[in-house]
Amino acid sequence: MNSISRRKFLKITGFSVGAAAAATALSPMIKGANRINKEKVKGIQKIPTYCDICFWKCGTVAYLKDGELWKVEGHPNDPLSKGRLCPRGTGGIGAVSDPDRLRSPLIRTRERGEEVWKEVTWDEALGYIADKMQKIKTQYGPESVASFSHGIGGNFLKHTLKAYGAINFAAPSFAQCRGPRDVGFELTFGEAIGSPERTDIENAKCLVLIGSHLGENMHNTQVQEFANAVQNDASVIVVDPRFSVAASKAKYYLPIKPGTDIALLLAWMNVIVSEKLYDVDYVSKYGFGFEQFAAELSAYTPEWAYTETGIEPELIRASAREMAMHKPATLVHPGRHATWYGDDAQRSRAIALLNALLGSWGRKGGFFYPASYSLPGYPYPAYPTSTKEKLDNPGKKYPFASEEITTGIREATITEQPYPIKGWFIYATNLIHALPNQEETIKAIQNLDLMVVVDVIPSEIAGWADVVLPESVYLERYDDLHMSAFKETFIGIRQPVVESPADQKPNWWIAKKLAEKLGLGNYYPWNHVEDYLDHRLKAGGLSLEQLKKEGIIRGPKPPIYFEDGIVPEFPTPSGKIEFYSLQLQEAGFDPVPKFKRPEQAPSGYYRLLFGRAPVHSFSRTQSNRILMDMMEENEVWVNQDVAEKWGLKNAQHVRLKNQDGVVSNKIKVKVTERIRTDCVYMVHGFGHNSKMLKGAFGKGASDAGLVTKYATDPLMGGTGMNVNFVTFEMEA
Ligand SMILES: Nc1nc2c(c(=O)[nH]1)N[C@H]1C(S)=C(S)[C@@H](COP(=O)(O)OP(=O)(O)OC[C@H]3O[C@@H](n4cnc5c(=O)[nH]c(N)nc54)[C@H](O)[C@@H]3O)O[C@H]1N2
Ligand SMILES: Nc1nc2c(c(=O)[nH]1)N[C@H]1C(S)=C(S)[C@@H](COP(=O)(O)OP(=O)(O)OC[C@H]3O[C@@H](n4cnc5c(=O)[nH]c(N)nc54)[C@H](O)[C@@H]3O)O[C@H]1N2
Numbered sequence: 001m002n003s004i005s006r007r008k009f010l011k012i013t014g015f016s017v018g019a020a021a022a023a024t025a026l027s028p029m030i031k032g033a034n035r036i037n038k039e040k041v042k043g044i045q046k047i048p049t050y051c052d053i054c055f056w057k058c059g060t061v062a063y064l065k066d067g068e069l070w071k072v073e074g075h076p077n078d079p080l081s082k083g084r085l086c087p088r089g090t091g092g093i094g095a096v097s098d099p100d101r102l103r104s105p106l107i108r109t110r111e112r113g114e115e116v117w118k119e120v121t122w123d124e125a126l127g128y129i130a131d132k133m134q135k136i137k138t139q140y141g142p143e144s145v146a147s148f149s150h151g152i153g154g155n156f157l158k159h160t161l162k163a164y165g166a167i168n169f170a171a172p173s174f175a176q177c178r179g180p181r182d183v184g185f186e187l188t189f190g191e192a193i194g195s196p197e198r199t200d201i202e203n204a205k206c207l208v209l210i211g212s213h214l215g216e217n218m219h220n221t222q223v224q225e226f227a228n229a230v231q232n233d234a235s236v237i238v239v240d241p242r243f244s245v246a247a248s249k250a251k252y253y254l255p256i257k258p259g260t261d262i263a264l265l266l267a268w269m270n271v272i273v274s275e276k277l278y279d280v281d282y283v284s285k286y287g288f289g290f291e292q293f294a295a296e297l298s299a300y301t302p303e304w305a306y307t308e309t310g311i312e313p314e315l316i317r318a319s320a321r322e323m324a325m326h327k328p329a330t331l332v333h334p335g336r337h338a339t340w341y342g343d344d345a346q347r348s349r350a351i352a353l354l355n356a357l358l359g360s361w362g363r364k365g366g367f368f369y370p371a372s373y374s375l376p377g378y379p380y381p382a383y384p385t386s387t388k389e390k391l392d393n394p395g396k397k398y399p400f401a402s403e404e405i406t407t408g409i410r411e412a413t414i415t416e417q418p419y420p421i422k423g424w425f426i427y428a429t430n431l432i433h434a435l436p437n438q439e440e441t442i443k444a445i446q447n448l449d450l451m452v453v454v455d456v457i458p459s460e461i462a463g464w465a466d467v468v469l470p471e472s473v474y475l476e477r478y479d480d481l482h483m484s485a486f487k488e489t490f491i492g493i494r495q496p497v498v499e500s501p502a503d504q505k506p507n508w509w510i511a512k513k514l515a516e517k518l519g520l521g522n523y524y525p526w527n528h529v530e531d532y533l534d535h536r537l538k539a540g541g542l543s544l545e546q547l548k549k550e551g552i553i554r555g556p557k558p559p560i561y562f563e564d565g566i567v568p569e570f571p572t573p574s575g576k577i578e579f580y581s582l583q584l585q586e587a588g589f590d591p592v593p594k595f596k597r598p599e600q601a602p603s604g605y606y607r608l609l610f611g612r613a614p615v616h617s618f619s620r621t622q623s624n625r626i627l628m629d630m631m632e633e634n635e636v637w638v639n640q641d642v643a644e645k646w647g648l649k650n651a652q653h654v655r656l657k658n659q660d661g662v663v664s665n666k667i668k669v670k671v672t673e674r675i676r677t678d679c680v681y682m683v684h685g686f687g688h689n690s691k692m693l694k695g696a697f698g699k700g701a702s703d704a705g706l707v708t709k710y711a712t713d714p715l716m717g718g719t720g721m722n723v724n725f726v727t728f729e730m731e732a
């Protein structure tokens with residue numbers, strides 16, 4: 001890292017106090033975090049890999065000092081990390097040394113959920129699972145084992161399950177995260193946003209963030225690009241009921257009434273169309289149905305929107321004009337965690353339409369056309385075929401769902417319709433914290449004959465399992481090749497840096513051994529994952545040896561903007577950008593998004609909002625002692641006036657009670673002016689109640705526990721979770 005980039009890094013981490021602490025708090029912790037490397041090589045060793053503290057997959061260099069894990073840094077040649085990790089990634093070594101880690105396979109000995117186990121060998125555990133899976137196959141068919149997984153580490157297990165005959169696979173990244181956004185953009189431009197997002201934040205001259213709290217949401221490349229954009233004087237517009245870290249960088253901050261973003265988006269478009277501020281050439285060349293769209297907009301004046309959103313008409317006009325002034329380099333960020341109110345695909349479509357007016361799709365400073373490396377898959381035998389349909393979305397109830405719906409599988413497991421689900425195979429997803437309404441999740445679990453959880457720590461979901469399989473953490477294992485679509489093509493490798501401390505095993509090993517137990521060994525023609533990786537790389541003229549050494553191999557840099565030679569293609573039914581959507585109309589939905597007023601809070605209640613903290617990922621890092629040191633518990637943000645009304649003091653503990661009477665753990669109050677009076681806010685992922693998670697147990701409160709209600713998106717089945725209200729219960 002040269003001195004300029006280090007300065008920039010400090011600038012980025014300067015986004016928040018917690019993040020800035022990351023750089024300094026590490027060194028004393030590292031000594032205790034060491035793991036012995038088998039060879040104990042003297043001196044410094046650098047081993048490239050990629051991070052797994054979240055799903056961004058930043059290229060990383062791990063350092064060993066005299067054979068012991070010392071630190072991790074960003075890989076300087078990686079287009080995603082650009083040589084710098086986010087604070088969570090920097091604390092990744094804490095995942096290796098976490099004293100709460102699962103150490104050996106466990107089989108449940110008492111009632112489900114009581115968390116009483118016996119330690120068993122891998123042979124016993126996998127034999128037990130294979131036996132139960134064969135029974136399910138005989139009685140119900142292999143389709144009755146479903147899989148939930150999140151992240152690249154699930155690839156090999158999915159392969160084993162597909163070989164077995166499973167067809168139901170889902171991840172919370174669709175119906176609990178970015179699904180509505182991707183569907184909204186597909187309906188408009190014919191293509192999804194994807195991950196990493198195809199957003200050219202760095203080159204934007206105007207960046208609009210609608211609840212995308214970059215700087216707290218720490219997706220590394222985006223935060224770095226955001227910092228660069230700010231440095232280059234991009235004008236920033238932030239819409240958020242809470243004065244976020246991003247809002248502190250904004251030229252225009254719009255403290256919107258929660259749930260009314262569609263009204264704001266319609267009014268912005270009304271201004272841009274009625275004042276003819278849109279990209280006229282672009283719209284006439286690529287647009288479909290613009291006239292009908294424009295006609296529908298005419299009612300949505302800023303004055304109308306003011307009554308819904310609470311944003312002054314003049315602020316709406318000024319911010320709309322600002323966007324138009326910088327077009328096409330105006331990026332209205334599509335967000336990521338878009339499952340808010342149940343009308344989310346339409347809100348995302350409104351965001352897509354605003355971008356279309358500004359001509360930012362396919363343009364520098366807007367949305368680029370991503371490129372990725374492509375290698376042939378490994379030549380495996382064909383999977384068995386099934387006569388049954390996937391059951392997450394029966395009868396295409398949600399006609400525009402483009403991926404599987406986790407909560408659909410959950411519902412089918414409860415109702416046993418259209419056919420029973422009797423086994424859940426869960427890899428790296430803590431469904432208790434990730435899915436809304438924990439009661440429904442537990443009800444589904446109680447209907448199972450087999451529940452297997454592969455995790456690294458005793459998470460809440462592991463607490464409900466019949467068999468818990470302890471995985472090696474990312475710094476101890478290989479995973480599949482990383483070939484994300486981004487601004488240029490590249491391949492990254494995850495490879496072991498240190499040995500696992502106990503009887504943990506990597507996912508590829510677990511998947512292969514389970515396949516063998518199931519009599520499916522022919523699906524693993526390779527002996528070690530290195531053979532698999534080398535085979536795939538050789539097919540692309542590369543080698544494992546080279547990739548292990550370099551960590552990242554960069555490929556060609558094809559054009560990514562229209563102006564550089566990308567041919568504009570819109571794979572929609574009309575072949576154009578659909579300002580007016582006939583396919584939505586035919587399916588009985590609004591062809592142009594309409595605003596529906598969200599349900600109001602009962603008196604004395606406040607809307608529960610939640611989001612990210614810079615030093616934690618979801619519910620997975622609270623027991624990482626390095627990250628815990630920087631943030632041990634969450635707080636509930638309460639507006640000053642509300643606090644006064646309730647007699648709440650800063651740092652006092654309260655419990656939150658939601659509209660259904662569910663009461664949270666104790667949580668500390670943060671009295672602040674930085675949030676509206678109609679909502680409260682907390683960081684997601686805290687409030688662990690798994691007894692074996694000693695470091696994190698009982699610290700802070702869980703938003704997920706309070707999300708008993710959810711609003712399902714009729715277009716694609718996403719679960720809007722910002723529809724819960726809470727009130728305060730005083731601690732004696
Ligand atoms: N209430 C509420 N619900 C939400 C959200 C929210 O903000 N609030 N956010 C939503 C969003 S945006 C998303 S993307 C999802 C995220 O949902 P999940 O991906 O389920 O996130 P986590 O809750 O962190 O659960 C990850 C699990 O993987 C385990 N794990 C970590 N590393 C490894 C590993 O190397 N191997 C294995 N086998 N396991 C590992 C962790 O211990 C943890 O149990 O949640 C969604 N649900
Ligand atoms: N540090 C860290 N970074 C992460 C993650 C992590 O776990 N930790 N997870 C990653 C993942 S998978 C995801 S999906 C993203 C999620 O991050 P984002 O997609 O950026 O944000 P959300 O979690 O949806 O939204 C939280 C923000 O929306 C605001 N908000 C709530 N309701 C409304 C509303 O009605 N209107 C508007 N305009 N704003 C509202 C909240 O005040 C808060 O600032 O973060 C990613 N980055």
Ligand code: SF4
Nearest residue numbers: 051054057058086089
């Ligand atoms: S964004 Fe941070 S936690 Fe996520 S992969 Fe990159 S360095 Fe790791």
Ligand SMILES: [Mo]
Nearest residue numbers: 173177178337
């Ligand atoms: Mo997410």
